[in-house]
Amino acid sequence: MLTSSQRQLLRVISEAGPLSRTEMASMLGLSKAAMSGIARDLIDLGVLHETETVYGQGRPSILLDLHPECAFFVGISLLEDPAPMILSDLNGRIIARQAMPLSRDPKVIAEAITEGLPRLLEAHPEAGEKLSGIGVALSGFVDETQANCVQSTLLNWQDVPLARIIRERSGVETFIENDAKAVAVSEKLFGSAREIQNFSVVSLGDGIGCAHFIEGKLYRGNHGGAGEIAHCTIESGGVPCRCGKRGCLDTVASMKAIKEMSRAEGLECTSLSDIEEKASTGNAAAIRILHRAGSALGLAIANLIQMNDPGLILITHVEGSFDGLFGTVLNQAVETNVLPRYAGQTPIRIKRVDGDVWARGAASIAAHNFLIGPNSN
Template sequence: MFAYIKGNFITNRKKGGEEMNYLSGNLELMHELNTKQILRVIRQFNPISRSEIVEKTNLTAATVSRIVSKLIEFNLVTETGYGESSGGRKPILLELNPGAVLTVGIDLEIDEIKGLIIDLNGRVLLEDNLSIKGEREQDHIINRVIEIIKKLLSKKDYRSRVTGIGIGMHGLVDYARGISIFPPAFGWRDIPVADMIKKEFDLPVIIENNVRALTLAENWFGMAKDLNNFICLKVGSGIGSGIFTDGKLYRGASNSAGEIGHTMVDEDGPLCSCGNYGCLESMASIPAIVKRTVKALKQGADSKINSMVNNLKEINEETVFLAAKQGDQLAGQVLQDTGRYLGIGIANLINILNPEVVIIGGDIVLAGDIILESMRSTVHNRALSYPAEHVKIINSRMGKEGVAIGAAALILESVFNIGHNINVDIGL
């Protein structure tokens, strides 16, 4: 969409006190800002009339009319009927054309790559996946990512409408430079993933930490749609949090914000992968749940899990979740303890950040309400009473596609929102 205005407001001072020269671009920049503002309002309130857009944006009627006409010309916005009249003509209603802009989302997991294409409403139009189990060499994994993107783009007539590619992956990510700083499971260092993918497709590519991608998915299409202050906790093989504050993802000074998994909840707890003891991740992640269950069974605990598997090596999180749902005391206690540990971490976040909502995502949601209720109870007892009374703690409904959907939404975020340094061109 919008030409990136390099050099805007740049001043060139010449020797001898010559008059300063200003590179223009002001009108183009203003057009971009106004267009993004109108797109955001239509998305948030659609269907909406032109006069309502004027009220909500404080732009002039002439500006709104001119930009809306251009959006209709490019098929980004459609007229859908008439609204209620307060006297005079009924206003024509506008809404986004969801199929006008498509984006690719990639979830680069430790053992699998998930890929999909979504429209402006977050509807998954196409999806695919590839196994990379045991693969760790960077060029090979990047080539596998390229392979799945090519498969997605080769189907139907989507390629002409795809405006960019978003990638969510674990570990430290430099969003602004498109660099994977350090994904622990892969062992890479400072790999320019975005540039490597962009060379293949000549499309904008944005990479982001997987938990922050999931957080963005919740804000665009999920349980936190259009909220300004919330936290998304992803609990799986590790534990991380995405922080949304004042309407923006918070990344921190060095892109490491949200590492709640490495905050201590028990100083006498087990050794964590980071080298410390008693970290939340070592106490409440999926591997920690399985490890505590197996340890109790080895110590002679009575449980129906013994009859569900041939040997202890077969136990996984699904075994524990199923046993708990069937009333098994050991499995239920393990999950309640897990909820308590998570609740301690969440209570700390609530006291510090005062969110409207805390969303729990990742494989942990498959446990059902046992962990969720334990979390809520712990938060009620440990967080400051006022913020605790005003926060909701809920499970995500995104499912296994959440990170990939959020990765695709990274492109939409750059199209709709002001302040992004990544240019996504949709033709206006």
């Protein structure tokens, strides 16, 4: 078990990257003397290691960084069938990859994971020894202990203590998380938002997910529902949504909605690129659909900016590119719906992600618990 200071240090390093002992001391507000001991202990534990030596005036400083191979994590995405299962190190690098059949029965899932583990680890004995946790990403609401799924429409669950079930069956520490929140954590830990304290991730796929980091911590809200941007009303009195209300962002801007609208217009569409291409050749219906979707998402993001003033909006997407009409309209809509004083002040970063997002996000939940721990302070 790590001490509170050790945890704080790991957090700082995971945010700010390799640091010298002196820098660490000043960032944590500790003396060099205290830092010296803390660093020694963590090096002895194999969690930190000395990397680069930086020469300046005076004695050169030695940067310390997390040892990427000090711990390994398994991440599983329950969003696809078969469910991908990956093995990752502390840098988020994927070391092994596999799949397992998806099920709605928690016990069957736990069984499949337990069976899959040895195969995932077989080429990496050192990872097996240092396996520090399993993370599971799913579509639904997860409680703040990252142990229970409060509700999942997709899996038809209600108060399922999935983490405990997997932990008991597999013998490995397990945490679960909502899909969008898991992606946000992986961006904070491994990705392009490491040093940013306040940011929101919007994940655009068949559905639209969103999660907020506030003051360096994932914010899940009072019922675990923070970030449910997909069901913000964007078009008053719009088309009915599967959630029961009307005009949700999800009915206009999700890839599922875009595909459905395209099909309704007689356009073949399996990805964003498809319809972007048609729009670029002047197809009126395609242009209309992209316009509607882009401005809806842009408005939602503008509202998010107005509401929370994040330091970064990170849009992750799997399909096609954002260089076309959709992206242009989206950016325009953000600019015109944000206080002019703020226009352009909130960076919006587009990130194309591969099919491993969810599984990597899941692994990052385990990594986060290893590094920072469940206890807040």
